[in-house]
Amino acid sequence: MTKRSYATVNPCVMCQPMGSALAFKGIENTMVLYHGSQGCSTYMRLQLAHHFREPVDIASSSLSEKGAVYGGRESLKKGLRNVINRYNPKVIGVATTCLAETIGDDVPAIIREFKEEEGIGDDPERDIIIIPVSTPSYGESHVSGYIKALDAVVRKFTEKFEEEKAVKIPNGKLNVIPVESLSPADVRELKEIFEVIARDYIFLPDISETFDAPLRENLPKIAPGGTPLSEIADMPNSLASLGLGIVSKNLAVKYLEELHDVPRYNVPIPIGLSNTDSFFIGLVKILGCPIPEKYQKERGRLLDAMVDVHKYLYGVKAAVYGDPDLVFSLTTFMLELGMNPVLIATGSKSRDFEAKVRQIVEKINPELEPMVLNGIDFDTLNDAVSNCNPEILIGNSNGRYIAKARDIPLVRVGLPIHDRVGAQRILTVGYRGAMELLDRITNAILEATDTFTAPVQVETGSIYRKEKQRRVRGRNAMNGKRTECG
Numbered sequence: 001m002t003k004r005s006y007a008t009v010n011p012c013v014m015c016q017p018m019g020s021a022l023a024f025k026g027i028e029n030t031m032v033l034y035h036g037s038q039g040c041s042t043y044m045r046l047q048l049a050h051h052f053r054e055p056v057d058i059a060s061s062s063l064s065e066k067g068a069v070y071g072g073r074e075s076l077k078k079g080l081r082n083v084i085n086r087y088n089p090k091v092i093g094v095a096t097t098c099l100a101e102t103i104g105d106d107v108p109a110i111i112r113e114f115k116e117e118e119g120i121g122d123d124p125e126r127d128i129i130i131i132p133v134s135t136p137s138y139g140e141s142h143v144s145g146y147i148k149a150l151d152a153v154v155r156k157f158t159e160k161f162e163e164e165k166a167v168k169i170p171n172g173k174l175n176v177i178p179v180e181s182l183s184p185a186d187v188r189e190l191k192e193i194f195e196v197i198a199r200d201y202i203f204l205p206d207i208s209e210t211f212d213a214p215l216r217e218n219l220p221k222i223a224p225g226g227t228p229l230s231e232i233a234d235m236p237n238s239l240a241s242l243g244l245g246i247v248s249k250n251l252a253v254k255y256l257e258e259l260h261d262v263p264r265y266n267v268p269i270p271i272g273l274s275n276t277d278s279f280f281i282g283l284v285k286i287l288g289c290p291i292p293e294k295y296q297k298e299r300g301r302l303l304d305a306m307v308d309v310h311k312y313l314y315g316v317k318a319a320v321y322g323d324p325d326l327v328f329s330l331t332t333f334m335l336e337l338g339m340n341p342v343l344i345a346t347g348s349k350s351r352d353f354e355a356k357v358r359q360i361v362e363k364i365n366p367e368l369e370p371m372v373l374n375g376i377d378f379d380t381l382n383d384a385v386s387n388c389n390p391e392i393l394i395g396n397s398n399g400r401y402i403a404k405a406r407d408i409p410l411v412r413v414g415l416p417i418h419d420r421v422g423a424q425r426i427l428t429v430g431y432r433g434a435m436e437l438l439d440r441i442t443n444a445i446l447e448a449t450d451t452f453t454a455p456v457q458v459e460t461g462s463i464y465r466k467e468k469q470r471r472v473r474g475r476n477a478m479n480g481k482r483t484e485c486g
């Protein structure tokens with residue numbers, strides 16, 4: 001593989017402040033303001049609007065050359081005043097961009113000064129809550145921006161609890177906090193599970209409505225929905241916290257345990273059979289509830305579907321890329337399906353990614369030796385794909401050029417998805433999500449090979465590979481050439 005470490009070419013991650021927007025937008029009546037130049041907010045609004053097909057407002061302090069030289073204090077205060085006047089939010093999430101961090105603006109101090117000048121207090125009932133979060137993009141990725149923003153939100157809304165040493169009033173609820181942004185359809189599915197098991201929960205952040213809103217006659221300035229602020233403040237009273245994701249550190253869940261004695265349980269994002277089993281086992285352990293019959297049946301249907309498609313998927317070589325925890329869970333599912341994930345990659349710089357992925361490969365199919373990469377760009381991914389020769393790609397839409405160049409299918413999962421509609425409705429979590437994903441992967445393979453789907457004369461092994469070889473043989477025979485396969 002060509003080693004190119006001198007520059008990032010087509011990053012496989014998005015900006016850190018974008019992750020903060022994904023988190024803030026799942027909180028009731030919240031507006032996001034980026035402290036930096038205008039282009040940052042334009043770029044991220046477009047990314048999110050194209051993916052979710054929803055209007056996404058993100059304000060900017062619009063730092064100019066003058067601000068870059070003399071500091072962005074006045075620009076930030078002006079931006080905050082404008083946001084309050086135009087949007088009247090209950091919460092403003094202020095995320096820094098590269099420029100603001102490089103010039104060294106002390107954002108928490110500017111916000112304190114602004115609040116004093118405007119007479120804004122710290123009472124969530126009466127006052128506008130302004131939450132700063134440091135997210136320079138040269139530091140990390142959108143994944144860390146998401147985690148940091150959720151941590152900052154939980155800290156802000158529970159600081160009174162800590163300061164006043166309030167006595168806990170148990171609410172019997174379960175805090176549920178994913179470590180990466182899920183789709184609105186995924187959030188709806190998880191909320192439905194809690195409703196079916198009839199247990200109270202606090203889901204943070206809840207983007208099920210804010211990023212997938214019904215059409216309304218009068219478009220509200222801030223999309224209705226999101227986790228209610230009173231619920232976030234109530235998190236220290238909860239029975240336990242369930243973190244979804246085990247590769248990246250879930251700072252909010254950790255904070256709630258360390259500062260407020262709310263026990264934490266981390267399970268993988270529930271994609272695939274065993275990861276969804278772990279999710280339900282976690283619920284049984286924490287809540288002491290039985291698994292409803294509805295989900296036992298869904299599990300049975302998933303097993304049935306896995307048996308049905310085994311002949312098409314067994315041994316198919318796949319490359320999977322995206323955010324660390326999503327990739328971990330997708331890899332687990334591919335191994336369960338008998339596929340061969342030859343290349344497993346994330347664009348985030350994740351300390352534990354490789355170890356966790358190798359652990360799961362060792363557990364399910366120790367004979368495989370996949371290439372595992374972290375902190376990659378699409379240029380490196382392209383080189384790795386050339387080396388590993390996968391038959392299918394699974395990841396976000398930015399990998400489409402690689403898939404096209406190699407004439408292999410791409411199953412779109414994750415964020416961003418810009419070249420297809422319906423990203424907000426892609427369901428991957430739970431047994432139902434696994435079935436939908438399994439259908440998409442299998443159909444992509446069948447489509448690519450035009451294989452007749454009736455169960456006739458199929459031997460164990462990669463039907464896809466055989467079909468592909470047959471096609472190459474046919475094509476080369478027509479061209480009068482012979483190949484290794486031919």
Ligand code: SF4
Nearest residue numbers: 015040043097098137
């Ligand atoms: S990399 Fe930095 S400057 Fe560029 S859009 Fe992202 S936050 Fe803004």
